[in-house]
Amino acid sequence: MLKGRHLIEPKDFSKEELEEIFNLTDKIVEKPEKFNKKCSGKILANLFYEPSTRTRLSFEAAMFRLGGEVVGFSSADSSSVSKGESLSDTIRTVGCYSDICVIRHPKEGAPKLASLKSEIPIINAGDGGHQHPTQTLTDLMTIRSIKGTIKNFTIGICGDLKFGRTVHSLIKALSRYDNIRFILISPEELKIPDYIKDEVLIKNNLEFKETEKLESSLKDLDILYMTRVQRERFFNEADYIRLKDSYRLDNKKLELAKDDMIILHPLPRVNEIASEVDEDKRAKYFQQVKYGMFVRMALIIKLLGVDEEC
Numbered sequence: 001m002l003k004g005r006h007l008i009e010p011k012d013f014s015k016e017e018l019e020e021i022f023n024l025t026d027k028i029v030e031k032p033e034k035f036n037k038k039c040s041g042k043i044l045a046n047l048f049y050e051p052s053t054r055t056r057l058s059f060e061a062a063m064f065r066l067g068g069e070v071v072g073f074s075s076a077d078s079s080s081v082s083k084g085e086s087l088s089d090t091i092r093t094v095g096c097y098s099d100i101c102v103i104r105h106p107k108e109g110a111p112k113l114a115s116l117k118s119e120i121p122i123i124n125a126g127d128g129g130h131q132h133p134t135q136t137l138t139d140l141m142t143i144r145s146i147k148g149t150i151k152n153f154t155i156g157i158c159g160d161l162k163f164g165r166t167v168h169s170l171i172k173a174l175s176r177y178d179n180i181r182f183i184l185i186s187p188e189e190l191k192i193p194d195y196i197k198d199e200v201l202i203k204n205n206l207e208f209k210e211t212e213k214l215e216s217s218l219k220d221l222d223i224l225y226m227t228r229v230q231r232e233r234f235f236n237e238a239d240y241i242r243l244k245d246s247y248r249l250d251n252k253k254l255e256l257a258k259d260d261m262i263i264l265h266p267l268p269r270v271n272e273i274a275s276e277v278d279e280d281k282r283a284k285y286f287q288q289v290k291y292g293m294f295v296r297m298a299l300i301i302k303l304l305g306v307d308e309e310c
Ligand code: CP
Pocket: 051, 052, 053, 054, 055, 056, 126, 135, 266, 267, 268
């Protein structure tokens, strides 16, 4: 039963509960018009203390497509946060106006804190360099739809594994599925944090390898998950400039990959995937964007506990 629950990190929901969300997403993808009044009379609050295109707009689009309404802000500057209001007071206030609340915040743990003060469901839309569980729902849904299952594959995760919150959430979520091998591709300075390596990969006896080399890894991959170097998390601009172009996937490199490998990216992309790759049949990142909206429709329905039968 997901009604009234918060989603702060991927393991807040069991595998079976995730499967319920994915099954509902399948139904929505098949006939979206059947769901266009499911949330009529309900209000979603979007509180974005950090920039976003996909997460914020996909939650908005999802709620509109369910017949609901959306309130919120897209930067802290346009809210009373700029006058010094606390997160906890903001959350209590928003709970008086809305039925479900989505929050993106630069501080790790802020959505968790919000959930402790909230009487309505809180969804973490990204907290600092920590977690991004609804991107993970999107990623899992995309893999499940294209590959037909979430097991038995080798995934290469490439780029900024240190600060990339989508990476941390995805590894956590995939640790519960069968026969998944990880190839973690990053510069030395952007390696996966120890808490993910020790507490998730090693603790669960998962097969993984760390390397700096993308080209020599490509032939082994069923999925390549590219990520951008997260400029906003660096303390030092010079370090960002030195590391930002560590990887660039182009058509030449793709000749080394399997024919049925799929390329995912949470987006936004900067230079790490050449635009020529967009035409390759293996490029699935814009399909991934679309699944992001559909899976968020399913998530909203489940957390609000509205009747999902058509
Ligand atoms: N994937 C993702 O979180 O994109 P936005 O930052 O545009 O929301």
